[in-house]
Amino acid sequence: MLITAQLRDSVKLPGGDALVNGFAFEGRGDGSCRALLRKGRELQVYDLYELFAGERTPAAVFPVPWPGWEHGVHSVSPDGSFAVFSGQRAVRAVGVDGATLWEYRHGCWAPELGHAHTGDDQEACGGFEHGSCRVSDDGRLVWAHVVMGPEEGRNGQECWVVLDARDGRELARLRLDSAAAGSHHVSHPDGIHMGLCIGMGQDGILLHWARWNGETLTGWDLNATMDRILADVHAELPGFLTVEHYGADLQLHTLDGAVVSEAAPEPADDEEPPYWDYSCGFVDADTVIASTVESDEDPERARHWLLDARTLETRGTVRYPTGPVDSYVRPLGDGTWLTYDDSSATLHRWSEATS
Known part of the structure; x- marks a missing residue:
């Protein structure tokens, strides 16, 4: 199922890729x-x-x-x-x-072998x-x-x-x-x-x-029991979201680590099984967004997925009105998410289309 995205905002922001592919x-x-x-x-x-x-x-x-x-x-x-x-x-x-x-x-x-710190605060x-x-x-x-x-x-x-x-x-x-x-x-x-x-x-x-x-x-x-990346939490949900080290699946956990639900990305008929990127999280209390940009390789085939926040069942893949988007994603928890266009140094904010 395709779910159409609506562009909410855009802004030029050099270096903004660190928001979707980093810790900025x-x-x-x-x-x-x-x-x-x-x-x-x-x-x-x-x-x-x-x-x-x-x-x-x-x-x-x-x-x-x-x-x-x-x-x-x-x-x-x-x-x-x-x-x-x-x-x-x-x-x-x-x-x-x-x-x-x-x-x-x-x-x-x-520390470098044989490298004694001189006390210079700026030495690295x-x-x-x-x-x-x-x-x-x-x-x-x-x-x-x-x-x-x-x-x-x-x-x-x-x-x-x-x-x-x-x-x-x-x-x-x-x-x-x-x-x-x-x-x-x-x-x-x-x-x-x-x-x-x-x-x-x-x-x-x-x-x-x-x-x-x-x-x-x-x-x-x-x-x-884990080899997993801590991805996100949401105030209205009981636990946290993780990604398996190599992207095999997403899991929702309670705070003690118990698995509530999990999901692997669904392959297309003519491709190798994809894997999740590490950047994912809660669009809101009902929806998780995740991507398979790395494994999709071809920018024209890069996919963003919307999942049910509690069951992690796939709701659909995102269709962008501007064409394929091969960016990682960063959800804001308020019903929107970010992508970044490297070619134009532009940060975009999206939501599901209302009609």
Whole structure:
């Protein structure tokens, strides 16, 4: 079945591909959606709804504390007053005036053999391994995936730490059995739970959830039965959505990891079985959008799929009035989703056509 899409908005946004194929998108439990785009030595923050409404000036701009460090997944406070950067050897909070508010030092994510750090804050080792951080939806906490250094006697030990957003003080930590290439956080709209997805390249994916009650950090990993990418959550649904490491299926889970439903992409009669891209999620409480762009290969055959959010049964594939769209997708949770046209550096926002 073909489901026709309706173009809602379009805006020129160089670098906006990181919203649909990267970690530049930051959604909040209150429904706000922002783009966090690295532009040279700046992190430019855009409110997506304001951007589509015609506001081209960033809502906030933060200087990048380590211009030579190009990795890490960063976060901005809900009120836009500060950004938290996941660096190679530190997590640092920076105000809009560029002042350092606090810094949490940790070990080096990519130490080079025989390379002694000189203490130069701008020095960067050459590896690509990195962590990530996330400011909680109430702005009070910073969750960060970090690696410990030799000064703690745990050189190379990865940890998940909870920091006080006011001063960077460590409140709690969980030791992790991981060797990350990279990671990202997904905050649950309930404001209580935080998810952490750790990619280890060919060694697989680790998935953790935790909650902090003000006194105790309780965490649980789902890695005995999973090798899955944490994709999305929705406030009106009981759990979370994942993609199998190599795209074989999507699964909807309860927070304890139990599988509620799953779906594999449906092949056409004359093709090899497709696989899901890792970028997918909830268009709204009733609908999931996913894509098979990578496995479809031919841009003319690239497909976006709409699925029932609870059963993951296929509702249909999307037909765009402008012709085939070979972009990845980023749902906003409000009934719309994003695609990006690389040729014109244009971000598009879509919904299902109403008639």
